[in-house]
Amino acid sequence: MAKAIMKMPEDFLINVSKLESKTDEILPRVLESGAEVVEAKVRTNLSAIVGANTKVDSRSTGELERALGISQARQDKDGNWNIKVGFDEPRSDGDSNAKIANILEYGRHGQAPKPFLKPAKSQSRKSCIDAMKAKLESEVEGI
Template identity: 65%
Template structure:
């Protein structure tokens, strides 16, 4: 039977051990850096579609744009990390921000769809991944 023995440099092993203790902290920072790019693109797309191309004058209060934000990074019971870009609830008039965003995104029988979420997802994907990669590399280098 063959036997293989690998010897790694001590400084590399030391940095790996330090990384293990800071994984949760590092992953939260990495997710936040990527989510800022996505949130920025969603906010930009939303401002471009709100109140545009309507038959009646717009009644936009800006509350939907103000409600857009980023959640805290959380780990689920399977160990996977998640962060959400979305709308906080409730609105001052009692209507759901999610309902209004859904109506803008997909339209309704007398209102055409004005997608802003799906295009933001596809437009920011590469930049988000690159931002997260660079943040992870920065965090690893700092160790």
């Protein structure tokens, strides 16, 4: 039976051991850097579609755009880290921002869909991953 031994560089092993104790500090910052990229794309897409191509004058108050934001990074019961890009609730008129966003995204009877979330997800995927990789590398180098 063949046997192989691999020796890792000492500086790499030291960084990995330091990373283990600081994971809870580093991962939220990495997720936030990626979420900022996605939020910017969602905001751009939303601004482009609100009030565009309507049969009647737009009644937009800008409240949906102002409600867009990023949640805090949190760890779930399975140990996975999550961060969300979405809308604060409730609106000043008592309606739900999620409902308004859903109507814009998928449309309703008499109102054509104007997707802004799904395109933002696909358009920002690569840049989000790149931003998180860069942030992780800078955090690891700073250890």
